[in-house]
Amino acid sequence: MDNKIIIFSTNDINENNYISLDNDFETVYYFQASVVDHWGLEEYSNIESIDPEYITFIQHYDYENSENETGSFGIQTDTDDYIVLGTRNDDIWLIKIAEGGSESWNIDFDHGSNEAGVVVRETSDMGYLILANSSSGGDHDIWIAKTNENGSEEWFNDFGGAGIDKGSDMIITSDGSIVVIGTYNTQVPRESDLWILKSSSTGNEEWSITIASDNGTNGLVENGYSISETSDNGYIISASIETDYQGPTDVWLINADSNGDTSWSTTFDIDIFDHPEAVLQTIDGGFAIAGYSAVNGDDSTGTSWIIKTDESGQQVWMQDLNSVSAIHSMIETQEGDLLLTGGKSSDSDIQAWLIKTSSNGDVLWERTYGGDDYDISISVGQTSDNGFVMVGTTNSYDTESDVLHIKTDPSGNVIP
Numbered sequence: 288m289d290n291k292i293i294i295f296s297t298n299d300i301n302e303n304n305y306i307s308l309d310n311d312f313e314t315v316y317y318f319q320a321s322v323v324d325h326w327g328l329e330e331y332s333n334i335e336s337i338d339p340e341y342i343t344f345i346q347h348y349d350y351e352n353s354e355n356e357t358g359s360f361g362i363q364t365d366t367d368d369y370i371v372l373g374t375r376n377d378d379i380w381l382i383k384i385a386e387g388g389s390e391s392w393n394i395d396f397d398h399g400s401n402e403a404g405v406v407v408r409e410t411s412d413m414g415y416l417i418l419a420n421s422s423s424g425g426d427h428d429i430w431i432a433k434t435n436e437n438g439s440e441e442w443f444n445d446f447g448g449a450g451i452d453k454g455s456d457m458i459i460t461s462d463g464s465i466v467v468i469g470t471y472n473t474q475v476p477r478e479s480d481l482w483i484l485k486s487s488s489t490g491n492e493e494w495s496i497t498i499a500s501d502n503g504t505n506g507l508v509e510n511g512y513s514i515s516e517t518s519d520n521g522y523i524i525s526a527s528i529e530t531d532y533q534g535p536t537d538v539w540l541i542n543a544d545s546n547g548d549t550s551w552s553t554t555f556d557i558d559i560f561d562h563p564e565a566v567l568q569t570i571d572g573g574f575a576i577a578g579y580s581a582v583n584g585d586d587s588t589g590t591s592w593i594i595k596t597d598e599s600g601q602q603v604w605m606q607d608l609n610s611v612s613a614i615h616s617m618i619e620t621q622e623g624d625l626l627l628t629g630g631k632s633s634d635s636d637i638q639a640w641l642i643k644t645s646s647n648g649d650v651l652w653e654r655t656y657g658g659d660d661y662d663i664s665i666s667v668g669q670t671s672d673n674g675f676v677m678v679g680t681t682n683s684y685d686t687e688s689d690v691l692h693i694k695t696d697p698s699g700n701v702i703p
Contacts, residue, residue, distance in 0.1 A: 291319070318334070318335050319331055319332055319333070319334045319335070320332040340696075341672055341674055341696040341697070341702065342386060342387055342388075342672075342674075342694060343674065343694050343695055343696055343700065343701045343702045344387070344388035344692075344693070344694050344701065345656060345691075345692075345693050345701055346384070346388045346691075346692045346693075347681050347683075347684045347685075347689040347690060347691055347692070348371070348373075348382060348390065348393075348689060348690040348692065349684075349685060349687075349689040349690070350375050350380075350393075353375040353376050354376070354687050355375070355376075355687050355688045356373055356374065356375040356380065356680075356687075356688060356689050356690045357373055357374050357375075357403075357680045357688055357690065358371060358372070358373040358665065358678040358679050358680050358690035358691055358692065359372050359373055359374065359403070359404040359405055359406070359665055359666070359678070360372040360404065360405065360406050360407050360665065360666045360678055361407075361666055361668065361676055361677070361678030361692060362407060362408070362409060362668055362676070363668060363670045363671065363676055364409055364413070365409065365413065366413075367386050367670075367671055368383060368384060368385055368386060368391065369383070369384035369385075369386075369676060369692070369694075370382070370383060370384070370407055370409065370415055371384060371407075371678050371690060371692055372404040372405075372406070372407040372417060372678070373404055373678075373690045374402065374403050374404050375395070377400065377401050377402055378395045378396060378397045378402055379395065379396040379397075379398075379402050379403075379404045379417060379419050379432075380393060380394075380395055380396075380404065380690075381393065381394050381395075381396065381407065381415065381417065381434070381438050382690070383438065384692065388692070388694065392437070392438060394434075394438040394439075396417065396419070396432060396440065398419070398421060398430050398432070398443060398445070399421030399422065399423055399428070399430070399445075400421060400422055400423050401421060401422045402419050402420065402421045403419060403420045403421075404417065404418075404419050405418040405419055405420060405429075405454055405455065405456070405457065406418045406454075406456060406457045408457065408458070408459050410433065410459065410488075411463065412435075412436075413435075413436040414433060414434050414435045414436055414441065415433070415434045415436075415438070416431065416432075416433055416434075416457070416459065416465065417431065417432045417433075417434070418430075418431055418454050418456075418457040418467060419431075419432075419454075420453055420454055421445075426447075426449060426450075426451075427447065427450070427451040427452055427453060427472075428445050428446060428447030428452055429445065429446050429447055429452060429453065429454035429467065429469060429484075430443060430444065430445040430446070431443070431444055431445075431446070431457070431465065431467070431486065431490055432444075433489075433490065442489060442490050443490070444486070444490040444491070444492075446467075446484055446486075446492065446495070447471075448471065448472070450471070450472030450479075451470075451472040451479070452469065452470065452471050452472055452482065453469050453470045454467050454468070454469040454484075455468055455469045455470070455510070455511050455512050455513065456468045456469075456511070456512065456513045456514050457514075458514055458515065458516055459488075460516050460520070461516060461520060462520075463488040464485055464486065464487060464488060464493065465485070465486045465487070465488065465490070466483065466484070466485050466514060466516075466522065467482075467483070467484040467485075467486075467514075468481075468482070468483055468511040468512070468513065468514035468524055468526075469482045469484070469511045470482055470508075470509070470510045470511055471497045478507065478508070479508045479509065479510070480497035480498060480499045480509050481497060481498040481499070481509040481510070481511045481524070481526045481539075481541070482495070482496075482497050482498075482511055483495070483496050483497075483498070483511070483514075483522070483524070483543070483547045485547065494546070494547060496547045498541065498549060500528050500529075500539075507528065507529040508528075508529050508536075509526055509527070509528050509529070509539065510526060510527045510536075511524065511525075511526045512525045512526055512527065512562070512563050512564055512565070512566075512578070513525045513563070513564060513565045513566045514566070515566055515567045515568055516568075517542070517568050518568060518572065519544075520545045521542065521543055521544045521545055521550065522542070522543045522544075522545075522547070523540070523541070523542055523543075523566055523567070523568055523574050524540070524541040524542075524543060524566065525538065525539070525540060525541075525563035525564070525565065525566035525576050525578070526538075526539040526540075526541060526563065527539060527561060527562060527563060528554065530556075535559045535560060535561075536560050536561050536562075537554045537555060537556045537557075537561055538554060538555040538556075538557060538561045538563040538576060538578070538594070539552060539553075539554050539563070540552060540553050540554070540555070540563075540566070540574065540576060540596070540600050542600065551599065551600055552600070553596075553600040553601075555576075555594060555602070557580045557592060557605075558580035558581070558582060558590070559580070559581065559582050559583065560580060560581045560582070560583075561578065561580045562578045562579050562580065562581075562589075562613070563576050563577075563578040564577060564578040564579070564613075564614055564615050564616065564617075564629075565577045565578065565614065565615070565616050565617035565627075566617075567617065567618070567619055569595070569619055569623070569646070570619065570623045570646075571646075572597075572598045573595060573596050573597045573598055573603065574595070574596045574598075574600065575593060575594070575595050575596075575617065575619070575625060576593070576594045576596070577591070577592070577593045577594075577614045577617040577625070577627050578591070578592065578614055579591045579592065579612065579613040579614050579629070580592065589611065589612060589613045590607065590608065590609070590610065590611065590612065591607075591608040591610065591612040591613060591614040591627075591629065592605060592606060592607050592608060592614075593605070593606045593608070593614075593617075593625065593627070593644065593648055595647075595648060604647065604648050605648075606644065606648035606649075606650075608642065608650070610631055610632070611631070611632035612629060612630060612631040612632065612640060613629045613630050613663075614627050614628070614629040615628060615629040615630070615663075615664065615665045615666070615679075616628050616629070616664070616665060616666045616667045617667070618667055618668060618669060620643075620669055620673075621669065621673070623646045624643055624644060624645055624646060624651065625643070625644045625645075625646070625648075626641070626642075626643050626667060626669065626675060627641070627642050627643075627644070627667070628640060628641050628642075628664040628665075628666070628667035628677050628679075629663065629664060629665075630662070630663035630664065630679075631655055633655060636657070636658075636659060636660060636661065636662075637657075637661050637662060637663055638655040638656060638657040638662050639655065639656040639657050639662045639663055639664040639677060639679055639681075639691060639693065640653065640654075640655055640656075640664065641653065641654045641655075641656070641664065641667065641675065641677065641695065641699050642654075643699065652698065652699060653699075654695070654699040654700070656677075656693055656701065657681060657683055657691075658681070658683025658684065659683060660681070660682040660683040661680075661681070661682040661683070661688075662679070662680075662681045662682070662683055662691060663679045663680055663681075663691075664677040664678065664679035664691070664693065665678060665679045665680070666678050666679070670694065672696075672697070673697040674694060674695050674696045674697050675694070675695045675697075675699065676692075676693070676694050676695075677691075677692070677693040677695075678690070678691065678692055678693075679691045
């Protein structure tokens with residue numbers, strides 16, 4: 288073995304101490320032991336490489352001359368790196384992170400004022416697709432940008448009308464198209480409808496539809512939250528719907544076909560103000576919805592919940608997670624369990640929260656992460672080693688907010 292460095296030696300034949308080294312995960316290290324006898328004859332062991340079973344970390348990212356950075360979404364790429372989407376100085380911020388948590392590159396995107404990153408997805412050519420919201424004066428629109436694998440922009444397109452429009456989620460469908468869920472303002476005071484937009488893989492609009500409530504009351508607001516593709520190439524959508532003018536909101540679950548036409552819909556009244564942040568189709572063909580509810584419109588009073596339905600939207604069970612908390616994202620694990628993330632109140636602080644339940648909603652474990660201030664997780668995904676990756680925002684490292692990036696092992700632990 289060339290370029291050897293002695294990291295420990297002893298003359299004590301009873302030595303039984305262990306050695307701890309602070310190494311980075313991007314470098315492969317090799318180790319070899321040797322023994323020298325009384326006459327100076329040295330014998331060498333086999334050369335061994337020592338790798339951690341799981342790479343875990345808690346990182347925060349800030350940027351010089353930027354007062355506030357927030358994280359909105361994160362994924363593990365097909366090459367086991369990470370892409371983190373955030374916002375800094377009202378511009379969109381895309382960060383490439385190596386497997387061990389160190390930054391590879393970061394790029395800004397500026398396509399308007401008051402921009403906020405929403406979702407990033409990896410494309411089939413190893414590039415990235417970004418959904419963001421922006422505003423200019425009283426006009427609020429969404430935009431989608433496609434980059435190559437190095438973050439260089441390949442195309443950009445914006446969508447929306449003359450009112451206040453907002454995107455909340457974006458998926459790449461099985462045929463490579465792009466579908467966005469959000470809220471579309473009809474320019475009637477306070478009247479906004481659920482919005483579904485489909486574009487080609489190159490960002491050209493194919494269709495755009497709005498869905499309003501059918502209770503005949505004008506001025507109600509329907510907000511789109513989350514969308515997933517179903518096994519029949521349709522969509523399952525979670526939204527909120529006002530039950531009265533400027534009044535409480537209920538959960539609105541909508542099943543649509545591949546053209547966006549509603550197949551069925553149903554509502555759930557959980558508390559006063561319901562926020563159905565995430566929805567997906569489960570392995571058994573039913574659906575899971577997760578979110579939180581607040582009694583007075585104040586998110587700090589929220590309690591989190593999960594609803595499981597059958598394939599027709601009929602409730603099978605509901606799990607109240609019994610804490611002052613807010614769920615923001617959910618996935619189904621490879622084992623069929625549910626993994627949820629958000630923020631949970633801890634004493635006077637908010638901490639990033641990860642909770643795992645069985646397919647029946649029984650809590651298997653939960654973990655919290657963060658310092659002595661505000662920490663929240665907005666997105667979660669499962670990694671190639673069956674661990675989990677979360678992205679959000681933290682105020683625990685600085686006087687201003689930073690992007691929070693957490694990688695755990697399969698049990699939600701971060702190994703020091």
